[in-house]
Structures are given as C-alpha cells and as structure tokens.
C-alpha cells in the first residue's frame with residue numbers, strides 16, 4: 001500500500017484548540033478523504049472539536065498540510081499522505097469522502113486523474129466501508145445537474161450534461177460516483193449519504209484556483225479589474241463554508257439516505273456579484289469582460305426543501321459576513337505570499 005504516515009511533533013500540547021471529552025461509546029473513528037482541502041479541513045475542525053478521532057487521507061493535489069497543521073500531533077488526529085485511487089486498509093465508523101479537485105481549472109488540469117479519483121477512489125472507499133461496516137457520505141455536486149433546464153434544481157431533476165465537454169470529467173465522474181454509492185448500498189447494504197453541494201466559499205479556499213469568489217476577492221485586493229466571463233448574466237448561489245459543514249454533519253447523522261442538496265438559495269448574476277464584492281469590501285474597481293467559457297451553466301440555484309424538512313438545516317451566514325471573513329483571510333494570505341517573495 002502507498003499509505004505513508006506523516007508526523008510532525010507538536011510545538012506544545014497546550015496549543016491545540018480544546019476538544020470535547022467524549023465517552024468511548026459516543027466517540028467515533030472518522031475518515032475524511034480530501035481532509036486537507038478547503039471544505040475538508042473545516043469539517044475536520046468541527047469533528048475534532050466534538051471529540052471524535054479523525055483520520056485524514058489526502059494526496060495534497062489541491063489541499064495542503066497547513067490547512068490541518070493545528071491538529072498535527074494531537075492524539076485524536078492522524079494525517080495520511082494517501083491517494084484514494086489506491087486501496088486503504090484502516091478501521092473506521094464513518095467516512096466523509098471528499099477527495100476530488102473541485103474548481104474547474106484544477107479538475108480540467110488532468111481530466112483522467114479527476115475521473116479516477118471519483119470512480120476508482122469511490123470504489124475503494126466503498127470497499128473499505130463494506131469491510132468495516134462504516135457509513136459513507138459522498139461529496140457530490142450541483143454540477144451533476146449540468147447546464148440545468150429546471151430552475152431551481154430539485155434532487156429529482158436528472159440533469160443536462162455534455163458527456164464530452166470540458167466539464168464532463170468532473171460532472172460525469174461525480175454522477176458515476178453517486179451511482180456507485182447506491183449500487184453498493186443495494187448489493188452490500190452499505191449505509192450511504194449523498195450531499196449535492198452548491199458553490200461554497202470561505203477561508204482556506206485556494207487563492208489561485210480560478211473560482212469566481214477567490215478571483216474577485218484577490219483581484220479586488222490587488223487593485224486589478226474583476227474578470228467577468230461573458231455573458232455575465234449567468235447566475236450562481238454562494239454558500240459560506242460553515243453552513244456547508246453543519247449540513248454535511250447533519251446529513252451524515254440523519255436517517256435520510258437519498259441525495260440531498262446543500263446550498264444557499266440566494267442567487268446572483270456574476271455581474272451583480274462583482275458589484276457586491278466591491279460594495280462589501282468597499283474597494284471600487286473596474287470590471288473586465290472576458291470571453292465565455294464552454295459549457296458554463298447559465299443558471300444555478302438549489303431547491304433546499306429536502307434539507308430543510310429532512311435535516312432541519314438551512315444556511316445562516318449572509319453573503320456580506322461571509323465575503324468579509326473570506327476577504328480578511330485572503331488579505332492575510334497575500335501578506336504572507338508577499339513576505340515570502342521578499343525573503
């Protein structure tokens with residue numbers, strides 16, 4: 001096996017955030033694949049704070065050790081440098097399966113690897129779940145709806161995806177992964193959860209992964225024009241990362257096993273969003289219109305009735321608060337980058 005434990009001694013036990021003391025019967029052993037990434041690391045924080053034992057398996061393609069650095073060496077935490085395309089033999093009670101690049105620039109960088117991560121990777125995770133009888137939650141995506149002909153998107157909508165377009169490596173492999181979840185569930189009686197995640201943003205997003213939120217904030221902070229891809233009237237609905245994490249944990253621990261949308265239904269055109277980022281950050285800048293992207297979905301907005309009724313979940317963080325927190329993070333990161341360049 002390619003699993004390689006990585007260990008950095010803690011600076012001091014006292015520097016860890018304070019975790020709950022759970023009884024043996026309440027404490028779960030939880031695997032988070034992709035746990036060194038943006039969403040995964042925030043999920044790890046909450047699971048650790050709740051007092052669970054958390055193992056992260058990540059190949060650091062788009063994630064980084066720094067996102068979980070504050071837990072390294074903690075007795076409840078383990079970090080594995082592991083690619084989910086390879087088998088993994090560990091003992092766990094629950095698995096959050098997030099390992100996959102998420103931004104279009106990153107998932108198109110090596111489309112075949114993206115497909116392998118979501119297909120072979122999901123088979124391995126399901127094989128592991130079968131052996132140890134763990135419950136698995138898969139991080140699916142609104143992209144499985146493709147360029148939707150139904151609006152807003154309900155879980156019952158089957159989607160509209162170009163199988164050979166530039167986004168297909170991601171959309172179609174996530175679709176197959178969903179199919180695998182239910183095929184294993186049916187054949188091997190595995191307990192599965194499928195979260196269809198809509199655009200999410202927040203601290204620890206990559207600065208340069210090409211997503212619209214990171215691009216607009218970094219461009220604003222650098223005094224550069226905001227790049228809007230034509231036509232600019234395409235829409236997205238943005239969810240703050242803490243809302244997503246609470247939704248993922250509620251879904252995992254619920255009895256609901258069908259796919260469930262997790263997203264913020266507040267919808268904006270990208271041009272409006274450029275204006276909003278400028279208003280919220282108080283930095284006025286120009287907008288630079290760029291050519292349109294092939295197969296860019298024209299509109300996207302979740303119908304979250306299922307999450308509301310089945311999980312009692314809905315997003316709480318306003319776009320204003322979320323953008324302010326994310327901007328503060330990027331400001332710090334840019335400072336760090338500049339300092340590193342100066343050294």
Ligand code: NAD
Pocket residue numbers: 033034035036037038039040057058059060061062063064082083084085097098099100101102103117121139140141142196197198199200201
């Ligand atoms: P991210 O790129 O920050 O995190 C993904 C993590 O998976 C990274 O740490 C990366 O190194 C790791 N990874 C990738 N391929 C791997 C492999 N083969 N083996 C092991 N690790 C691997 O992205 P994110 O935004 O945190 O997304 C997390 C999950 O949520 C992904 O599955 C993504 O498809 C899904 N999702 C995210 C969004 C969003 O807006 N952020 C929307 C829909 C779905």
Ligand code: UDP
Pocket residue numbers: 086087088089090123124125126127128129130131132
């Ligand atoms: N697998 C794994 N860890 C385990 C058990 C299985 O990574 O603890 C992998 C195994 O190597 C295989 C995949 O999961 O490639 C699917 O396993 P399964 O038992 O479902 O195999 P099947 O017989 O259904 O192909």
Ligand code: UDP
Pocket residue numbers: 103104199210211212213215216227228229230234236270293296297
């Ligand atoms: N977009 C943009 N300018 C950018 C980056 C993205 O106008 O600098 C647009 C993109 O064309 C899409 C939307 O913003 O319509 C969201 O793009 P993102 O890559 O963040 O995520 P997607 O929802 O497309 O996966």
